[in-house]
Amino acid sequence: MPKTKKKISAIEERCSGCQRCALACSFFTSPEKAFNLSKSKITVVPSWDLGHFEISFSEDCTHCAKCVQYCEFGALKRHEQVSAASRSNDHGPTD
Amino acid sequence: MNAACGYAGTILSVDLSSHTVEKIPLDTDLARDYIGGHGINAKLLYDLVKPGIDPLSPENVLIFGTGPLVGTMAPVAARATAMAKSPLSGLIGISNAGHFGAMLKFAGYDHLVIKGRAERPVYLNIDDEDVQIVDAAHLWGKDVAETTDALWQEIGDEYWVTCIGQAGENLVRFAAILCNKHSAFGRTGLGAVMGSKNLKAIAIRGRKSVTVADGRKFMKLVDQNLQAMLSQHTAEIKMFQEQGTYAHVLQSGHMNFIPRPSRDTEAFDYQKCMDAFQRTNVSCIACPVGCKQWLKHENGMEFGASCTAGTVGMPYGVELLLPTWTDIGKAADLGQRYGVDSIDMAGMISWALELYENGVITKEDTDGLELLRGDAGTTLELMRRIAYREGFGDTLAEGIVRACQRVGRGSEAYAQHIKGLGKPPRLGLDLRAVLKHTYQFGGVVNPRGWHPDCYRVVGIPFSGEKEGTIEAIKDLAPMFGIPPQAMAAVLAGKPYNIPLFTKFAEEYYVVVHSLGLCDRPFALMSIEILADFYLAATGLAITAADLLLAGERVWNIQKAFNIREGASRQDDRVPERVTREAVEVRAGKFPPVLVADVNVLIEGYYEARSWEKETGKPTAAKLKALGLEAIARDLALPS
Numbered sequence: 001m002p003k004t005k006k007k008i009s010a011i012e013e014r015c016s017g018c019q020r021c022a023l024a025c026s027f028f029t030s031p032e033k034a035f036n037l038s039k040s041k042i043t044v045v046p047s048w049d050l051g052h053f054e055i056s057f058s059e060d061c062t063h064c065a066k067c068v069q070y071c072e073f074g075a076l077k078r079h080e081q082v083s084a085a086s087r088s089n090d091h092g093p094t095d
Numbered sequence: 096m097n098a099a100c101g102y103a104g105t106i107l108s109v110d111l112s113s114h115t116v117e118k119i120p121l122d123t124d125l126a127r128d129y130i131g132g133h134g135i136n137a138k139l140l141y142d143l144v145k146p147g148i149d150p151l152s153p154e155n156v157l158i159f160g161t162g163p164l165v166g167t168m169a170p171v172a173a174r175a176t177a178m179a180k181s182p183l184s185g186l187i188g189i190s191n192a193g194h195f196g197a198m199l200k201f202a203g204y205d206h207l208v209i210k211g212r213a214e215r216p217v218y219l220n221i222d223d224e225d226v227q228i229v230d231a232a233h234l235w236g237k238d239v240a241e242t243t244d245a246l247w248q249e250i251g252d253e254y255w256v257t258c259i260g261q262a263g264e265n266l267v268r269f270a271a272i273l274c275n276k277h278s279a280f281g282r283t284g285l286g287a288v289m290g291s292k293n294l295k296a297i298a299i300r301g302r303k304s305v306t307v308a309d310g311r312k313f314m315k316l317v318d319q320n321l322q323a324m325l326s327q328h329t330a331e332i333k334m335f336q337e338q339g340t341y342a343h344v345l346q347s348g349h350m351n352f353i354p355r356p357s358r359d360t361e362a363f364d365y366q367k368c369m370d371a372f373q374r375t376n377v378s379c380i381a382c383p384v385g386c387k388q389w390l391k392h393e394n395g396m397e398f399g400a401s402c403t404a405g406t407v408g409m410p411y412g413v414e415l416l417l418p419t420w421t422d423i424g425k426a427a428d429l430g431q432r433y434g435v436d437s438i439d440m441a442g443m444i445s446w447a448l449e450l451y452e453n454g455v456i457t458k459e460d461t462d463g464l465e466l467l468r469g470d471a472g473t474t475l476e477l478m479r480r481i482a483y484r485e486g487f488g489d490t491l492a493e494g495i496v497r498a499c500q501r502v503g504r505g506s507e508a509y510a511q512h513i514k515g516l517g518k519p520p521r522l523g524l525d526l527r528a529v530l531k532h533t534y535q536f537g538g539v540v541n542p543r544g545w546h547p548d549c550y551r552v553v554g555i556p557f558s559g560e561k562e563g564t565i566e567a568i569k570d571l572a573p574m575f576g577i578p579p580q581a582m583a584a585v586l587a588g589k590p591y592n593i594p595l596f597t598k599f600a601e602e603y604y605v606v607v608h609s610l611g612l613c614d615r616p617f618a619l620m621s622i623e624i625l626a627d628f629y630l631a632a633t634g635l636a637i638t639a640a641d642l643l644l645a646g647e648r649v650w651n652i653q654k655a656f657n658i659r660e661g662a663s664r665q666d667d668r669v670p671e672r673v674t675r676e677a678v679e680v681r682a683g684k685f686p687p688v689l690v691a692d693v694n695v696l697i698e699g700y701y702e703a704r705s706w707e708k709e710t711g712k713p714t715a716a717k718l719k720a721l722g723l724e725a726i727a728r729d730l731a732l733p734s
Contacts, residue, residue, distance in 0.1 A: 016385035018378035023168045027310070034304035035167050037201060045252070046275075052375070070168070072325065072383035 007063045007079045010055035014075035017046040017053045021067035021076060028066045042067045042076075100308040101163035101632035102126055106139075107204040107226065109219060111292055112153055112211030116226045121205050127635055128722065130609035130642065132162035132196070133176040133189070134649040135206060140178045140187065141652050141726070143208065146659045150182040150284075151266055151291040153212035159297075160206045161196035162611020163632050166305035166380075167313070170321045170620075171613035173197060173379035181283040181543070182268045182291075183439070183494045184515035186657045186666070188283035189543040193379030193387070193401070194274035196611055198255040201301025209292060218258075218296035220250065223303060231295040235264060238432035239273045240398075246298050258296035259286045260434030262482045266290050268494040269439035269517075273431065277377055277387050277399035279406065281436040282516065282546055284494070308634030316628055320620055321383060328617035335386040335615065336376055339403030341365050342386075343616070351682040352528040352557055353413060358469050361420050362412020368403075371420040379613065386615065390424060398428040405519070406431070410441030415448075415474055422471040429475060433482035442517030443491040443498065444477050449509045456502065462486035511670040514662075516544030518670075526669055527678045527685040529557045530693070531590065533597045539693070540597070540667045540700055542653040549600040554616070555591075557682075564590045575603040576622035576643050594699035602646030609649065648721045651713050654706070655726045664711045669693050 022040035030039050037043075041061040045054040055075070068076040108117040121135075129135040136158045148154035157179045164172040175196030181188025199207060202221050209219075213228065216235040220227040234242050239260040246256045255275055262270035263286035270286030271279045280286070307313040325332065334342035344350065350363060361367040372392055377399070378385035390407075391397040400407050411417050411426040430437045450456045451466040458465060462480075464487070467473045480488025490501050496515045499507040511518040519538070529535045533552045538545045555567040568591050569582075577585060577599045585592050585599070606625055607614050620628075626639040657666070673688045701708050705717040715727040715734045727734070 016376045016378040018382050018385060019380050020168060020383065023381060026304075027168065027314070030304075032304060032306065033310040034306040036302070036304040038302035039304070047252075072321075073385070 009077050011075050014073045015053035020070045024066045024070040099633040099635050100306045103200050103203050103205045105204050106206045108208040110210045111213040130645050132160040132609045132611045134609035136160040136176050136178040137649050137652050141656050144180050150180040155180050157209040157288050161200045165196040165611035166200035168317045171382045171618040172611050174611045177280045177285050179288040182287045183284040184544050187542050187653050190280035190282050190285050192274050192278035192280045194278040197380040198299040198301050203303045213293040216293050216295050221299045234295045239434045243276050254298040254300045256298050259289050262433040262435045263290035265484045267492040269436040271434050271436045278401045286434050307632045309631045313631040331617045332384050338365050339386050339388045341403040344404045352524040352680050358416050360412050360416045362408050368420040398431050406437045410437040414441040414445050416469040426474050429478050438519050439517045455504050513545035525678050526673045528680050536593050537597050542657050574621045575599050576639050595703040598703040602643050605646035605649045606642045658712050
């Protein structure tokens with residue numbers, strides 16, 4: 001799965017693994033309006049012992065950016081406009 | 096049920112003796128009367144554990160609970176509570192951790208009840224509905240990090256792994272249970288209970304949903320309260336992110352109220368810790384702060400610090416006076432690997448050091464080991480001997496009460512414990528300096544022993560700090576739901592009515608812990624907001640007063656558990672030592688605690704709780720008012 005999805009990019013070194021992004025995604029994108037990590041379109045895989053969190057997006061992510069809204073660590077960014085600068089600052093948008 | 100949203104609706108009960116798994120619907124009345132997590136655990140424990148059993152026998156029951164807000168986006172809703180009869184105190188054992196509850200909930204369970212004892216080492220694999228008791232011969236003997244890695248390798252790293260290390264296997268009475276190498280169910284020896292059941296680990300993978308009754312209202316509450324928390328506590332949160340829970344002890348003036356150290360240690364300077372270790376913040380689920388840390392040292396050492404104060408700096412630095420953060424880190428790493436309550440581990444070693452320094456014990460008692468305070472070699476070797484119960488380590492592994500009995504020779508005079516739980520260095524506060532404060536006094540009457548469960552009250556100035564007490568109490572009153580008509584009584588006394596305020600604080604904290612919320616000072620929400628969250632999540636109409644009544648019910652059932660085990664007025668007391676010796680702390684010299692002063696506080700507390708003044712037993716009338724008539728009958732209370 002890609003590290004970035006359309007207009008959202010991840011800065012993994014800022015992530016603390018709180019999963020608020022995934023909880024929000026599942027709540028706002030599922031018809032049942034429920035919290036479910038396995039139904040989230042953003043996945044945070046914690047490597048607890050490496051102090052590292054791997055973030056990926058599923059193919060059906062609609063880049064609604066609810067995950068960005070609920071990330072308090074600045075680990076997710078929404079790019080309104082694709083620019084060379086944003087590419088060089090982090091992973092950069094893919095499309 | 097599943098009558099209410101918020102809850103998963105099922106209690107998972109596993110009997111390791113009969114190898115059976117039962118799924119019991121969560122009763123709506125149980126949910127309403129005991130809220131969840133901590134509260135329902137207490138009720139289940141009271142009902143399932145027969146009085147007088149050996150805590151390390153198959154008859155003990157180990158219970159994990161989540162809470163109706165766990166698994167949602169309610170800020171800091173990550174807390175799980177574990178309970179069993181404690182092998183340390185012989186009374187109610189309670190402990191909490193962050194990296195457990197949500198995954199249990201996503202697997203479809205609010206509580207996990209473990210009974211019996213497996214014939215051979217096993218682990219529990221909970222994969223949604225599929226619950227397997229699996230052979231764990233290959234894991235037995237491994238430390239916490241090795242066990243966790245082995246299970247991630249074996250069954251997948253999407254599992255949350257909770258396990259014991261060698262200390263739990265060897266029934267060290269202050270063994271802990273660790274989750275994902277980070278969070279610890281630390282206090283009261285529940286790791287030994289897990290070990291006694293031959294249960295090495297619990298691995299959970301859940302893919303189910305946690306629903307809420309009114310999603311729109313719920314998310315509005317999430318948004319409002321998250322922003323309030325982040326904007327009102329910006330500086331405090333930043334400190335917790337940088338220093339973990341060490342921020343708490345540095346910020347609150349704790350360091351001014353600990354006995355003067357007899358030698359230099361870097362433990363008083365957290366900047367040196369930040370220089371020595373590379374740190375990564377780790378959050379519990381749904382927490383926007385992340386006060387847990389993964390600490391990495393340039394020498395290759397790395398470990399999870401669930402509580403930089405309680406797991407790392409205070410026990411091994413402030414208590415044992417290891418000189419550098421590197422040495423402190425070595426001890427903390429080892430403690431996490433063996434799986435111990437670092438507070439009692441350091442406390443036991445500190446006690447042994449003092450016995451040695453004063454000639455009560457010699458090398459003949461310690462199998463030839465010279466005991467030197469502030470020496471990393473002594474500390475690490477004693478930790479190893481305790482975890483494996485080797486020689487003198489076997490005595491220390493018994494916990495303070497039994498170790499005093501075994502050593503004899505007046506060793507009790509050097510001990511500091513309440514109900515068998517050692518002095519929590521995380522407090523950093525000496526009882527002589529700050530007895531007259533809910534934070535410390537709460538530890539004297541706490542059914543689980545010496546631990547500060549009323550965390551937020553550190554905002555109230557300590558003894559010797561005269562300014563701001565009344566303001567702090569007034570500030571906290573609405574949060575705790577203290578009725579306005581009770582405020583005159585709460586504010587009466589010097590410096591305030593500590594017993595009565597303690598009662599209100601305890602009930603509020605039971606609510607917080609039962610909903611499944613963290614109790615870091617910056618994270619607390621008012622009881623009215625908690626009631627709003629509960630209603631939006633569950634759809635069960637409940638008021639703030641109802642929640643606090645449930646808190647009182649739970650506190651009484653915990654007390655009843657202890658009374659049924661034979662606890663009496665004598666168990667609510669300060670260590671004899673602090674009534675005999677004065678102490679010097681940075682804030683000044685403090686005389687011994689006067690027993691008469693303590694008695695006044697305790698009797699005031701019993702009165703505030705409507706418990707019998709002479710015995711500390713809840714009265715039949717109080718239990719009846721709480722709907723606990725059956726317990727009054729159990730305890731044969733006069734009506």
